[in-house]
Amino acid sequence: MQRQPGRGVGGAGLGTGKKTRLNRILHQHGLRNGTAIFLPYDHGLEHGPRDFFDNPVVSDPAYIIRLALEGGFNGIAVQIGLAEKFYWDYAGEVPLILKLNGKTDIPSDAEALSPLHASVADAVRLGADAVGYTLYVGSPAQETDFRQLRQVREDAQRLGMPLIVWAYPRGAAIEGKGGRDSFYAVDYAARTASELGADMVKVNFPHPEKVSGVKDAYQHEFSPQQAIDAVVRSANRTLVLVSGGEKAGDEAMLEKTRQSMEAGATGLIFGRNVWQREHDESLRFVARLREILSQHPRAGAPGA
Ligand SMILES: O=C(CO)COP(=O)(O)O
Numbered sequence: 001m002q003r004q005p006g007r008g009v010g011g012a013g014l015g016t017g018k019k020t021r022l023n024r025i026l027h028q029h030g031l032r033n034g035t036a037i038f039l040p041y042d043h044g045l046e047h048g049p050r051d052f053f054d055n056p057v058v059s060d061p062a063y064i065i066r067l068a069l070e071g072g073f074n075g076i077a078v079q080i081g082l083a084e085k086f087y088w089d090y091a092g093e094v095p096l097i098l099k100l101n102g103k104t105d106i107p108s109d110a111e112a113l114s115p116l117h118a119s120v121a122d123a124v125r126l127g128a129d130a131v132g133y134t135l136y137v138g139s140p141a142q143e144t145d146f147r148q149l150r151q152v153r154e155d156a157q158r159l160g161m162p163l164i165v166w167a168y169p170r171g172a173a174i175e176g177k178g179g180r181d182s183f184y185a186v187d188y189a190a191r192t193a194s195e196l197g198a199d200m201v202k203v204n205f206p207h208p209e210k211v212s213g214v215k216d217a218y219q220h221e222f223s224p225q226q227a228i229d230a231v232v233r234s235a236n237r238t239l240v241l242v243s244g245g246e247k248a249g250d251e252a253m254l255e256k257t258r259q260s261m262e263a264g265a266t267g268l269i270f271g272r273n274v275w276q277r278e279h280d281e282s283l284r285f286v287a288r289l290r291e292i293l294s295q296h297p298r299a300g301a302p303g304a
Helices: 016-027 061-070 080-090 120-125 142-159 183-195 224-235 250-263 279-294
Strands: 036-040 075-078 096-099 130-137 163-169 200-203 239-243 267-269
Touching: 016 130, 016 142, 036 061, 036 239, 036 279, 061 075, 061 080, 061 279, 075 080, 080 096, 096 120, 120 130, 120 142, 130 142, 130 183, 142 163, 163 183, 183 200, 183 224, 200 224, 224 239, 224 250, 239 250, 250 267, 250 279, 267 279
Parallel strands: 036 075, 036 267, 075 096, 096 130, 130 163, 163 200, 200 239, 239 267
Antiparallel strands: none
16 A cells, blocks of 8 residues: 555664654554644743743643643653653653754854754653754754764664654755745755654744745745645655644634645644643643544554
8 A cells, every 4th residue: 555645654764662652652642543742842942931921830841741641742842951850750641752952042043053962862761752853954054963963863763762853944045045934945844854864854834935046846836735735745754743833823723733634744743822821721722633633543553
């Protein structure tokens, strides 16, 4: 049977540890139907505490982990410091995705590089089910980034740890080519993560408007659905997660979710749109996301 884009991972290259962990994330948590919703919480490092101002309770990592449990998430993504101090109380109840690199947004993004500050061995020690790596596709520092990612990929392969790449187009060059969220940029980022060995890739939803300064192929009229279809195709056997971005209207988020799932994405990684609201509101919103994902089950165990 021909594989559907984004519907199966691995094959011969997938070790048993990776397969076990992916199976735990995709089939033993959340909806248990091969889809996923992750709760990311690395904003305190990436943006500083400003993202917590409107709803101060979310500055408490324990609140977020409890929200992930109550909302039936497939995992939480945090940096090492929070994983070490807060995951202990909830170990094994919701899968941990340990972010291995990260940076502040105090310097400009012109030469963006996200340095490593944790290892795949840390992820094993903490009982994580995946590691996260932020790759700045197109940055002038791309060469160093690729080298860092190679080390992480080799360690992940050796230790049986799934690798999720946050594939962000960044750096001076991308601003002249439609910008970081353009269809061209997101499509290229998805393909790059796949080419470099990611098991899952996290991308922003592409903006399909025509842009100047990029290849002719991207100059046609595309609908949002055509753009996300192409991004999932570009990722091929790398599973696609679509991110939330800044807080937006619920209907826009739900539509983005429908289009992503229709395209063959595995799921979502929504942070601010989930936790920048009152607790009950967060749970109600997540229930609506789950309703959409429940209509798009993904076949079989990973690697099957
Ligand atoms: O993956 C993410 C941050 O690491 C996405 O977070 P947001 O949904 O808040 O954009």
